[in-house]
Amino acid sequence: MNDHNSILRRIYAVGLAALLVPLHSCASDKAAVTAKPSGPAGATTTGGATTGSDSTTPKPSDDDDDDSGASKVKKSVDPSDDDDDDDDEAEVDPEAEIAKLLKDCGVTQAQLNDPTTPLFKKTVRSYPKTFNGSFNAFVISGTYEISIKVIIDISATLGEARQKTEFEVTGTPTKAAQTAQEKVSPNRGVMISKIMSVDERSKLTADNKDWEGIFCTITPAKSAIIDKGGFNKKLVFEPALPTAVSPKAVASRYKAEIGAGRTFKTTVKVESSSDPKVPAGKTVEGTVKITPIDPALTLDNGTNKTTVTTDLAFVIENDFGGPKATAELGMSPKTIMYFKDQDLKIIVADTGDPQMGQLVLSDEF
Numbered sequence: 001m002n003d004h005n006s007i008l009r010r011i012y013a014v015g016l017a018a019l020l021v022p023l024h025s026c027a028s029d030k031a032a033v034t035a036k037p038s039g040p041a042g043a044t045t046t047g048g049a050t051t052g053s054d055s056t057t058p059k060p061s062d063d064d065d066d067d068s069g070a071s072k073v074k075k076s077v078d079p080s081d082d083d084d085d086d087d088d089e090a091e092v093d094p095e096a097e098i099a100k101l102l103k104d105c106g107v108t109q110a111q112l113n114d115p116t117t118p119l120f121k122k123t124v125r126s127y128p129k130t131f132n133g134s135f136n137a138f139v140i141s142g143t144y145e146i147s148i149k150v151i152i153d154i155s156a157t158l159g160e161a162r163q164k165t166e167f168e169v170t171g172t173p174t175k176a177a178q179t180a181q182e183k184v185s186p187n188r189g190v191m192i193s194k195i196m197s198v199d200e201r202s203k204l205t206a207d208n209k210d211w212e213g214i215f216c217t218i219t220p221a222k223s224a225i226i227d228k229g230g231f232n233k234k235l236v237f238e239p240a241l242p243t244a245v246s247p248k249a250v251a252s253r254y255k256a257e258i259g260a261g262r263t264f265k266t267t268v269k270v271e272s273s274s275d276p277k278v279p280a281g282k283t284v285e286g287t288v289k290i291t292p293i294d295p296a297l298t299l300d301n302g303t304n305k306t307t308v309t310t311d312l313a314f315v316i317e318n319d320f321g322g323p324k325a326t327a328e329l330g331m332s333p334k335t336i337m338y339f340k341d342q343d344l345k346i347i348v349a350d351t352g353d354p355q356m357g358q359l360v361l362s363d364e365f
Contacts, residue, residue: 105216106248106342112158119156124347124361126150128168135176146171146180150359161193161219161243165228186229191330193221193243208239210264217257218290219244223271226330233273233280235329237266242288245314247339254292254312261291268320268329277328284329286320297338297346299360310338310345323350 102109111117131146149168155161167184171177196204204220205211211220220240226233242264245254270282295313299306316335320326323333334350349359 101215104250104253106246106250107216116157119158120161121155122344122363123151123153124344124363125152125365126359126361127365131171131180142173144171144173144176146176148180148184150361152361156195159195159197161195161221163191163193165189165191189226189228191224191226191228193224196220196222196240204240210262211240214257214262215253217246217249217254218242218262219246224330228330231273231275233275233278233330234271236269236271238269239266240264241266241268242290242316245290245316245337247312247337247344248342250342251312254314258290258292258314261289264288264290270329278330284320284325286318286326288319289315289317291315291317293336295338297348308338308346310340311342312339313337 111119126149128147128149134143135141147170151166151168153164165188167188169177169180169184171180201220205214221243222237222240224235265287268284268286270278270280273280291314293313293315295310297308297310299308314337318326318331318333320329326333332349336348337344338346345362347361
């Protein structure tokens with residue numbers, strides 16, 4: 001018999017590629033550019049997510065040699081037909097099904113065989129943000145010009161994802177540049193997300209309806225360690241936190257798994273913390289919504305506007321007590337991911353701070 005769960009166990013490792021942890025920590029300056037999605041997704045999305053690979057429609061006229069969907073109908077009427085069902089399901093080649101799912105999810109068997117192999121590695125940068133002004137300190141006066149660029153290095157293996165946030169600060173005079181370095185310092189650092197194992201993913205999708213039917217498009221994290229600005233905290237997620245949408249899959253997988261949108265309920269527990277804003281022992285319940293939108297994006301750098309067309313785009317909205325509280329936990333209240341040719345092209349992240357605004361990052365900036 002075709003063991004659906006064993007196929008899931010093989011497939012669930014796929015979504016670990018291209019994991020992106022929340023992006024609030026990457027922001028310390030106002031948005032370098034503003035980005036406006038063109039609007040909600042249109043007819044390219046389905047009316048709702050499907051829940052797995054069994055999509056066969058029963059046919060009333062089918063006899064004992066019916067397909068697996070019809071077998072399920074017969075089984076509810078006459079349990080004695082189990083042997084016929086086994087024979088029918090045995091005709092399905094599980095290895096071929098696995099191979100197709102792996103291909104659709106954008107991963108190779110070779111990548112799955114070695115858990116230390118990087119599945120995703122990318123560096124994204126923001127447009128440089130330039131600050132101009134004048135100063136008057138004691139008897140010294142003059143003008144300053146500072147340029148700040150956010151740089152994020154992202155990497156992922158089967159078991160974890162790492163995000164290192166750095167800032168490139170240049171400008172004159174030297175004292176002004178040093179002051180800018182101090183301003184961005186609290187947001188420098190690393191965030192490491194621990195990803196569910198294949199067994200844990202299999203159990204998650206079996207026990208939790210929010211995760212039903214998710215093969216490889218959404219990445220579930222079970223914990224995260226955040227080391228930023230001299231503070232360290234560990235967050236534990238129950239049942240799991242959907243941290244990202246993988247860009248590696250084919251369009252049909254997103255339609256089947258995400259459809260018109262998915263909502264996940266989860267609880268965040270602060271297991272340990274040196275951050276006074278987020279004390280150890282704190283527990284917060286919240287939701288994560290993932291919704292497809294129109295993949296066209298308008299970029300405005302203050303001088304001119306450019307419209308970029310991608311293949312797919314998804315909004316990830318985290319709500320754990322409002323934008324400010326969500327940002328303090330280390331998660332972006334709102335992140336938009338734009339995919340082109342099964343690759344991540346642009347990230348738009350809401351920092352949760354009105355003064356910081358919105359960040360737009362790409363590997364092409």
